[in-house]
Amino acid sequence: MRVGVLTGGGDCPGLNAVIRGIVRKGVQEYGYEFTGFRDGWRGPLEGDTVRLDIPTVRGILPRGGTILGSSRTNPLKTADGIRRIKENLAGGGVDALIVIGGEDTLGVAAQLSDVHDVPCVGVPKTIDNDLSATDYTFGFDTAVGIATEAIDRLHTTAESHMRVLVCEVMGRHAGWIALHSGLAGGANVILIPEQRFDVDQVCAWVTSRFKASYAPIVVIAEGAMPKDGDVILKDGTLDSFGHVRLSGVGEWLAKEIEKRTGKEARTTVLGHVQRGGTPSAFDRWLATRFGLHAIDAVRDGDFGKMVALRGTDIVRVPIAEAIAELKTVQPELYKEVGVFFG
Amino acid sequence: MRVGVLTGGGDCPGLNAVIRGIVRKGVQEYGYEFTGFRDGWRGPLEGDTVRLDIPTVRGILPRGGTILGSSRTNPLKTADGIRRIKENLAGGGVDALIVIGGEDTLGVAAQLSDVHDVPCVGVPKTIDNDLSATDYTFGFDTAVGIATEAIDRLHTTAESHMRVLVCEVMGRHAGWIALHSGLAGGANVILIPEQRFDVDQVCAWVTSRFKASYAPIVVIAEGAMPKDGDVILKDGTLDSFGHVRLSGVGEWLAKEIEKRTGKEARTTVLGHVQRGGTPSAFDRWLATRFGLHAIDAVRDGDFGKMVALRGTDIVRVPIAEAIAELKTVQPELYKEVGVFFG
Amino acid sequence: MRVGVLTGGGDCPGLNAVIRGIVRKGVQEYGYEFTGFRDGWRGPLEGDTVRLDIPTVRGILPRGGTILGSSRTNPLKTADGIRRIKENLAGGGVDALIVIGGEDTLGVAAQLSDVHDVPCVGVPKTIDNDLSATDYTFGFDTAVGIATEAIDRLHTTAESHMRVLVCEVMGRHAGWIALHSGLAGGANVILIPEQRFDVDQVCAWVTSRFKASYAPIVVIAEGAMPKDGDVILKDGTLDSFGHVRLSGVGEWLAKEIEKRTGKEARTTVLGHVQRGGTPSAFDRWLATRFGLHAIDAVRDGDFGKMVALRGTDIVRVPIAEAIAELKTVQPELYKEVGVFFG
């Protein structure tokens, strides 16, 4: 039995832990051999492979990124993509594929498995934690931890100068990172893509915070949007989820706050720092277990499935189902957290 | 409505986040007033109280420990304890009590609520994560993170000198911290209280690790015990769970490994460092939500209940039931992790 | 003896440690009393004071920011500023002033001490480490540590996608943070304000890094400037040091790299995160010792002086002299570090 492994989409702390879990158990307990494919779907599409065995996964557990590389190549949008993949798998003697990726990458796996008879097992990867089939995805805890530490730091500088600090975190379509890091960091306002925000309400919270002699921290997801549709957007484009994307929403909001409240406001955009570096212990645990259970699914011949976390258990769900719906922040949960605003 | 709050047992990162959640929501949404009781059950027993309102909970979210203090005072073992508590609550106009603690502290709350008509709501606290009613308890993630970082550090010093490093972590009756930090830290052997270990097997793993030209890390819970009943214990006493406790098991094991394998072995006992300091983002999130839901239970008059985490939801379970059974590491999970041993 | 204390300019991790050192030694060993002035020079200018004694400095050692607040108010530019300060000091019975700040704040102290007979002792504060009289200033080590950790994280995400990552750090006129964090973080290019950079040379380094199958990290100080004077600047203004300031130089450079090399490039601007939060152990040590020696200078009546680090000793230098010249990165040191470029 030879199993192919690939990682697609944006990188995420924990990818290497998944790969290590797959290979350690696959080799030691099931006697499998492995083929690493480079750069997501580009690997099987172009037959670009890399050695993958016990020695190559040594020491990678605490390392961020992915030893296999990643890309956003989509074989479904590539002429003859499916055929070329099937040929390259057959040519390399690859019997099954473990696909680690987000909804785009896994969408291909679902198609291959369900329609084209290529046995795939999926491992969910989204730093935004926006996949409905699983309680958490790895990488999310690390990103939240980094954002929380940054917010902790911003408090003291905000207080010293009695300034507003706006901290823009990741989250295009779902506000999980903003919500968790904002709550953990003691933010006074948290703005998420799921609910358009009212700038005047934000300014009211900011003002009330100053009245209590403290300086406000506003945490905003990069995909959050103002209610007022007529604001001038720097880069307003319609994406596949029907949202208008606002590039630089944090900076825009800081300027509005200055204008409307007369208080100094500064912006920090955390950016790529959130997705790099060593994974948290939680993410290493989750990612490793995803890897162990993915290879078990291969051994069970349980293809077209994705591993997922439910409570403290790892379960299997159909890939196609798992990626059908985005997991967004429920209005009640946002309301629950809202007690800390202002 | 006046609500009393107390924290009992060993301290745990996140206690202050719970208290803040309770008070912020209680005051702002329900208009409640609060009485803080000092040092666990000693507070209501002796009528020792402290002011608890919005200003007193400001800035405590990221701080470890508990602003209320803690103790292991048990009113059930105190002459006239229950009567004195009822008197002091009545005297202070306290209508309900939120009790944050482990199985001992909550045992009193269950008794008071179920038998003596004192309305209590419980919040689970055990850094060891050994409460069966909840997926996780706050403080655990922080402790695992600290232990994992320590294990990460031990690797490089072990490799440089080709020594065995034994790292003793918390866990008297349950091996959760050892299991999670050992897995996340890439330990080569993990020993937990749930399964007596075979020193010769440990030595075999140690030896095989050296053969691969790497130095082994052994993570051992403080409550782990060797199989061989006839070892000479430094401090062998029978505790309430029927286990023989071995003080200094890490150091004992390091010496056995040296003796049996001829390799140098060193011990590190992490100790109190694991329970102090700022809570992780995960623990701040969980602890805050526990606090918000505990005050909701008070408002709903849902007494005798404890808040608990199930998946990503906070639910309520009867206190008495919740503390009836210790949550230990299941044999299958230990076996799952065992693929990394050796 | 009553001593006034103020903190001016941008905040910096370690300010509270200085204040604590001053007060602990002043009260315990010399029996002094203290007056805290709020928000830098605004405090003595407007007679805005705050209590400052042993209880108010408890627990502030590990806290970033400043309990006294800060501002950029300059009494020399305020009508009647000097007279008002002298009146307010006399009115409050303040015999001497300890001034903690950067070149602007200390410039006032020098003037007051040397010309207006107001006894001042200075403590240097610049997160940029650009004061020539002292080996290091507190806050710098913390900022370098934060930037280094961020760069560590960027490596893994750069490698996974084979992208250029440009990391913009603090440093308007001196490149110390860029130089130290860039070296410590293993950056492939470091750009500082002291030497105008050649975009084509940067692109050559970037390209050669990709040839070795690694992705490049470019660390750039916010005040770094391209050689080519004819680039279109977003915000080109002439400042007091004769430099043209380029707002957003990191983002500008990333776009140029993309254009000239055809490689994807992304920018991260660390911003205010670098100056907030708990100070490093090094900065707590340095800041505390600065505080202890500043109060010694007051006791010795050694006014008009500033404390400074020389090797491992704290010495005193004339304030006026200390702030006369900016400490910039010497060409030989930049060349020494340049061995790691490309």
Place this chain on the structure above:
Amino acid sequence: MRVGVLTGGGDCPGLNAVIRGIVRKGVQEYGYEFTGFRDGWRGPLEGDTVRLDIPTVRGILPRGGTILGSSRTNPLKTADGIRRIKENLAGGGVDALIVIGGEDTLGVAAQLSDVHDVPCVGVPKTIDNDLSATDYTFGFDTAVGIATEAIDRLHTTAESHMRVLVCEVMGRHAGWIALHSGLAGGANVILIPEQRFDVDQVCAWVTSRFKASYAPIVVIAEGAMPKDGDVILKDGTLDSFGHVRLSGVGEWLAKEIEKRTGKEARTTVLGHVQRGGTPSAFDRWLATRFGLHAIDAVRDGDFGKMVALRGTDIVRVPIAEAIAELKTVQPELYKEVGVFFG
């Protein structure tokens, strides 16, 4: 030109950064070739070498430990040691040796260079910072940072239970780590090997701290000794510095404090965690510069010298002189810090 490199003695964060600095500059600027010797002096003694070039030093900058391995092998105590080293160097075509180590390892280098005509350059390595010729040694800042973070954590747990926490840190003959981390961590008592301590004085400080309603933290170097010579030592042996070593002094002190004050006291022994893991930014900077300057000394033919830090400069000093005297904490500095005791 072929240059040999070895690392001896206990490991220290930053060793790999030194090696990388040597090799990068040696190869790129001077065209040298390198031979790595394994496990300190054991390498040249037994002719055990390892490849050392640009590819082998890639990615090692942030990694603790040493890729060359280490040992305490002393060729001066080995029959025919010097002759065998000279033979192996000649046999391998090694023209000069860079020796990275503490006083024992460097003592051999001094002897070889000064007496036996083997050209050596030294790089100082002692995590204890106890070498008189240099302001700081790399690894020390990392160790102090780890100890400070641990002390930060102990505060909250001490306060919650109103207990004494004794934290034992490294430092057999010099108290630098205790002094720096104790000051930075806000300890209430710091005990160092340089001054025998009076247990009753310690108890007086402990008691006075409790009176201020705070719980005391006692930081003690592993080599600190009580004044009272007649205490029963667990492991009293006379070492080469004329000190009696007390194994487990932290635990012993905690018990004495409990006995004499009636307060609960707990001990934490930080141990090997202090010397492992990724070096701090400060240590990476210092270690890298030591490496760059060591290879410059080789190019200059300036043998028998050791690189050292003086202020912000790297200088060269005779090895023999540099290791002649231990750098211990001066009484005045200990007194300066003493203002925070109690």
